[in-house]
Amino acid sequence: MTAAVDPPAERLLHDLGITEPGEIDVEVIAHAVGAVVRYRRLGSGDARIVGLGDRAIITVDERASRVRQRFSVAHELGHWHHHRGRRLICHGAADQQDGVAGCEREADGYAADLLMPRFMLEPLVAGVPMSFGLVYQVAAAFGVSAMAAALRLADVHPAAFALVVEEADGRRWFRRSASLNPRWFVRSAASDMRATADRCRLPRANVAFAAPAQQWFLGQGVKDAEAMYAIDRMACGRAVHLVVVT
Ligand SMILES: [Zn+2]
Structure with a gap:
């Protein structure tokens, strides 16, 4: 709404x-x-x-x-x-x-x-799962960068997810989606994430795979939750980790 x-x-x-x-x-x-x-x-x-x-x-x-x-x-x-x-x-x-x-x-x-006004974006994402595919679809439809589209989807998309962004110089920051449990903390240790991705032999960017939510979040109830994880290296040089609670 x-x-x-x-x-x-x-x-x-x-x-x-x-x-x-x-x-x-x-x-x-x-x-x-x-x-x-x-x-x-x-x-x-x-x-x-x-x-x-x-x-x-x-x-x-x-x-x-x-x-x-x-x-x-x-x-x-x-x-x-x-x-x-x-x-x-x-x-x-x-x-x-x-x-x-x-x-x-x-x-x-x-x-x-x-x-990316809500009144245009909300109908476009309604019923569509959060993914990098959707990020690039929104970026193309609205003429914005993938990074801008991903951050906007954190405001507008109804899914519970987090974006963990690694800058080219190694700095890390994250953005939570509006519906992510406010009592869950995001683990922003991207080196662990990369290790996880390597362990799971991530074949290429944009392929999501299931994993326990507690690998990326801390908080009550996390250990019973599952998540989908994907990583994408964007044209701006940032590596973006997407963790969607399923
Ligand atoms: Zn300014």
């Missing part, structure tokens, strides 16, 4: 009469709220926004991939909505990681709402 009050990005889509993923044209949407998008070579970061009164210019790095550019425009529109008049510097990684500052998180949330 959708929330009683639509988030501002989804309200904007409704106001503009946008009803299909293919209609989410970030340049047109930006124009509707007084912002012009231009593509240039940027020295640092993926994008920036400069506003004056009710007009703004969003500049996006011309060398970034199209999905990243779209997310960057949507992210800057998030700043335009939530943080107008404040001076902000956006640091790369617009397709999200934990630990980013509050404003960046808010802008990322706005971008996810704008590019």
